Amino acid sequence: xxxxxxxxxxxxxxxxxxxxxxxxxxxxxxxxxxxxxxxxxxxxxxxxxxxxxxxxxxxxxxxxxxxxxxxxxxxxxxxxxxxxxxxxxxxxxxxxxxxxxxxxxxxxxxxxxxxxxxxxxxxxxxxxxxxxxxxxxxxxxxxxxxxxxxxxxxxxxxxxxxxxxxxxxxxxxxxxxxxxxxxxxxxxxxxxxxxxxxxxxxxxxxxxxxxxxxxxxxxxxxxxxxxxxxxxxxxxxxxxxxxxxxxxxxxxxxxxxxxxxxxxxxxxxxxxxxxxxxxxxxxxx
Amino acid sequence: xxxxxxxxxxxxxxxxxxxxxxxxxxxxxxxxxxxxxxxxxxxxxxxxxxxxxxxxxxxxxxxxxxxxxxxxxxxxxxxxxxxxxxxxxxxxxxxxxxxxxxxxxxxxxxxxxxxxxxxxxxxxxxxxxxxxxxxxxxxxxxxxxxxxxxxxxxxxxxxxxxxxxxxxxxxxxxxxxxxxxxxxxxxxxxxxxxxxxxxxxxxxxxxxxxxxxxxxxxxxxxxxxxxxxxxxxxxxxxxxxxxxxxxxxxxxxxxxxxxxxxxxxxxxxxxxxxxxxxxxxxxxx
Numbered sequence: 157x158x159x160x161x162x163x164x165x166x167x168x169x170x171x172x173x174x175x176x177x178x179x180x181x182x183x184x185x186x187x188x189x190x191x192x193x194x195x196x197x198x199x200x201x202x203x204x205x206x207x208x209x210x211x212x213x214x215x216x217x218x219x220x221x222x223x224x225x226x227x228x229x230x231x232x233x234x235x236x237x238x239x240x241x242x243x244x245x246x247x248x249x250x251x252x253x254x255x256x257x258x259x260x261x262x263x264x265x266x267x268x269x270x271x272x273x274x275x276x277x278x279x280x281x282x283x284x285x286x287x288x289x290x291x292x293x294x295x296x297x298x299x300x301x302x303x304x305x306x307x308x309x310x311x312x313x314x315x316x317x318x319x320x321x322x323x324x325x326x327x328x329x330x331x332x333x334x335x336x337x338x339x340x341x342x343x344x345x346x347x348x349x350x351x352x353x354x355x356x357x358x359x360x361x362x363x364x365x366x367x368x369x370x371x372x373x374x375x376x377x378x379x380x381x382x383x384x385x386x387x388x389x390x391x392x393x394x395x396x397x398x399x400x401x402x403x404x405x406x407x408x409x410x411x412x413x414x415x416x417x418x419x420x421x422x423x424x425x426x427x428x429x430x431x432x433x434x435x436x437x438x439x440x441x
Numbered sequence: 442x443x444x445x446x447x448x449x450x451x452x453x454x455x456x457x458x459x460x461x462x463x464x465x466x467x468x469x470x471x472x473x474x475x476x477x478x479x480x481x482x483x484x485x486x487x488x489x490x491x492x493x494x495x496x497x498x499x500x501x502x503x504x505x506x507x508x509x510x511x512x513x514x515x516x517x518x519x520x521x522x523x524x525x526x527x528x529x530x531x532x533x534x535x536x537x538x539x540x541x542x543x544x545x546x547x548x549x550x551x552x553x554x555x556x557x558x559x560x561x562x563x564x565x566x567x568x569x570x571x572x573x574x575x576x577x578x579x580x581x582x583x584x585x586x587x588x589x590x591x592x593x594x595x596x597x598x599x600x601x602x603x604x605x606x607x608x609x610x611x612x613x614x615x616x617x618x619x620x621x622x623x624x625x626x627x628x629x630x631x632x633x634x635x636x637x638x639x640x641x642x643x644x645x646x647x648x649x650x651x652x653x654x655x656x657x658x659x660x661x662x663x664x665x666x667x668x669x670x671x672x673x674x675x676x677x678x679x680x681x682x683x684x685x686x687x688x689x690x691x692x693x694x695x696x697x698x699x700x701x702x703x704x705x706x707x708x709x710x711x712x713x714x715x716x717x718x719x720x721x722x723x724x725x726x
Contacts, residue, residue, distance in 0.1 A: 158444070159452060159459060165444055167461070172485030173668070174444060176452070176459035200457030217639060220716075354502060354668055381666060381674035383458070383639055388673010389666035418716045426711030431505075431703045 164196055164204070166211045168386050171355045175211065175384060177201050183278060188270040190323055195278045203278045204384070205246065207271070207318055211384040213246045215279065221349075221390065222282075223419040224380045225316055226252035227412075228427065229347040229394055230259070232404040236311045237261065238341070242298035242327060244316035245271030248282040250291060253314070255414040262291045263310075267323065269295035299326050299335075308341040315348035320359060328363060333370035337397055344397040346372070352387040353379060357437050360391065364441050367395040376401040377434070378427040380418075449481055449489070451496045453671050456640045460496065460669060462486050468563060473555040475608055480563045488563045489669070490531065492556070492603055496669040498531045498564065506634075506675065507567075508704040509665045510601055511537035512697075513712065514632040514679055515544070517689040521596045522546065523626070527583035527612060529601035530556030533567040535576060538599070540699040547576045548595075552608065554580035584611050584620075593626040600633035605644060613648060618655035622682055629682040631657070637672040638664060642722050645676065649726050652680040661686040662719070663712040665703075 159165065159176055167174035178199040185194045194206040202215020213221075226249050230236050237260040239253050245266035253262055266272060272293065276283045286293065294301070302313075313336050320328040327348070336346050346367075351359050360377060367375045372395035382390035394401060409421035430438075444450065444461055452459035463484040470479045479491040487500020498506075511534050515521050522545045524538050530551035538547055551557060557578065561568045571578065579586070587598075598621050605613035612633070621631050631652075636644050645662060652660045657680035667675035679686060694706035715723075 158446070159450055159461075161443070163452070163459060165459075165461070167444060167448070169463070172463040172483060174448060174450075174461035174463075176450070176461065178454070178457040178459075198457060354666070379666075381639070381664075381672070383672040383674060387666070387668040389668060415717075417718045420714075420717055420720075422714035423716060426714030429705075429707035429711030431708060432700075432705055433702045435705075 164198070166206070166209065171386055173355070173386055175386065177204060177214070177384070184274060186270065188268050190268045193270060193274060195274060201384070205274065205278065208322065210319065212318070213248065213279065214384050217383045218248050218282070219417040220380055221382050222248035222252050223416050224378060224427065225249045225314055225347060225349065225392055227409070227416065227419045228378055228404065228424050229312055229314065229345050230256050231409045231424065232394060232401065233311055233345050234343055234405070238310045239263070239312045239314065240310040241265065241314045241316055242302070243318070243324070244314065246275040246279055246282050247272060247286055248279070249314060249316045251282055251285045254285040254288045254291060257413065260290060264291065264293045265296060265298040265301045267295065267297055299332055302332065302335045302339055305339040307338050309339045311341055311344055313340060313346040315346065317349065319351065328359070328366075330366040330370050333367055333372065333395070337371050340397045342397075343399050346395045347392050350377060350391045350393040352385065352389055353377070353391050353431065353434055354387045354389050360393070361437060361441065363393055364438060367393070368441065372396060373398055374401045376428065377430070379429070379431075380427055449483070451491070451494060456671055458640070458671055460671065462489060462499070462669070469559060471555065473553050475553045478555060478559060480559060486669070490559065490563065493607065495604065497603070498533065499669050500564065502668045503531075503533050503567065504702040505665055506667050507533035507537050508701050509663060509712065510534045510599055510632060510634065510677055512694070512701065512704045513663055513689065513709050514597055514599065514630050515541050516694045516709065517679060517686065518596055518630050519628055519690070523595045524548070524597045524599065525595045526550065526599045526601055527587070528603070528609070529599065531560040531564055531567050532557060532571055533564070534599060534601045536567055536570045539570040539573045539576060542698060545575060549576065549578045550581060550583040550586045552580065552582055584617055587617065587620045587624055590624040592623050594624045596626055596629055598625060598631040600631065602634065604636065613644070615651040615655050618652055618657065618680070622656050625682045627682075628684050631680045632677050635662060635676045635678040637670065637674055638662075638676050638716065638719055639672045639674055645678070646722060646726065648678055649723060652678070653726065657681060658683055659686045661713065662715070664714070664716075665712055
């Protein structure tokens with residue numbers, strides 16, 4: 157069947173696939189200084205934000221992505237206190253990070269303040285921790301911020317960006333990873349959204365290669381569903397400054413003091429399982 | 442963006458979501474005695490079969506579904522020899538089952554012979570084991586076959602059907618599960634495709650309830666990605682006649698004698714991890 161104009165579609169010519177949601181109405185559209193931002197009310201997924209035509213976040217299914225961008229990396233660090241989020245303007249990752257009582261400081265650096273201001277209106281549940289005293293939101297260039305930061309500034313860096321084209325391209329480069337490596341402290345970990353294992357293996361391979369070249373001692377991809385992203389199957393890749401990524405603080409995860417909708421210790425272990433084709437593709441790195 | 446007629450779309454009004462693939466050409470269309478079958482050549486997913494407008498199988502991503510419908514249930518049975526497949530007309534599940542040397546007999550019962558004849562033409566790699574001496578393909582009513590079968594006829598029943606509407610509706614019922622329970626032998630296991638955890642929790646809840654009511658002692662859902670199905674996140678549910686589903690033959694899975702593209706022992710363990718929302722939804726069953 158063809159879709160009439162009650163459907164909103166993100167089509168990717170490069171992957172030959174498209175995803176659509178039935179919409180009730182457009183709630184907002186603007187061209188910020190950096191990108192085109194649109195907000196729609198959908199029939200079944202709540203509100204949805206698009207940036208430059210790409211689906212970013214929906215009310216219904218964002219919990220999987222935000223929980224997987226935060227809890228696994230935090231429970232993989234032996235003593236996490238200082239977190240830097242690059243991107244993440246919808247503040248859903250920030251909310252999850254701040255659920256961990258041991259986290260003492262979070263800097264969130266998103267270049268586009270409009271994303272956050274619109275999230276506060278249309279995704280208020282994601283912004284409920286924005287005023288936490290441990291959090292500082294800054295709307296500046298993340299690459300420059302990391303370049304200027306002192307060595308040993310953070311325990312964890314979370315790169316919660318758009319796809320590796322346009323403004324976010326520099327976040328997927330050896331130069332940037334090298335700066336991240338420098339500003340991480342002992343046992344430091346970085347996690348970055350790493351696209352679809354089905355559609356973007358080339359990006360995933362290159363990311364692992366660049367992380368290794370930037371002196372990270374180990375890197376590991378986590379797998380999880382994400383309905384509104386191309387293929388519905390997504391990933392995040394952890395890079396480790398000086399510890400081999402074999403496990404995580406399982407007891408702490410089993411006994412976490414906060415609620416989640418997707419994440420738990422079993423899910424964490426399960427997300428680390430690598431499909432055969434993925435192992436084969438990465439075996440030479 | 443709107444999609445022109447170079448895209449083929451499966452839209453679900455009920456879930457308010459749609460998935461599209463860019464197509465090169467329609468290869469075949471027919472109305473069989475049971476359903477409308479279409480085959481397309483896509484730009485990036487190889488060939489794709491639709492039944493009554495629903496995406497069934499694509500060359501590119503079918504490996505995940507077929508491996509997850511076969512290997513976990515076989516490695517969960519202590520001594521599997523006799524397998525019944527209900528549906529499965531594209532023969533991809535059959536091929537995976539026959540990779541296990543300990544399997545002595547497979548009956549595949551799909552009501553529509555045309556699905557298999559078209560799979561032989563357009564998905565020949567899925568049909569490469571159709572002439573295995575252990576396999577018998579029959580094109581008759583699966584519900585009637587199970588009703589007529591003797592007690593203790595099979596060790597494993599795989600229900601590889603379309604969605605629980607139309608011809609396949611009866612395969613998601615207590616009556617059918619009760620007959621399956623009867624024809625399974627000691628330690629018998631059933632596995633059934635069980636829709637999207639994100640979109641179809643009502644079906645999943647009811648399935649677990651009906652399996653229990655039909656005297657299965659335990660039931661457990663496995664989770665995996667499946668790009669061309671609604672939400673891109675899919676599941677299969679195992680029901681056990683008389684053993685509690687706690688683990689599987691991990692040594693055998695670790696040392697399997699055949700190749701796979703998705704499945705391995707880690708993936709098997711990972712697929713058993715239940716998201717928090719799923720646990721909560723099923724806690725009262």
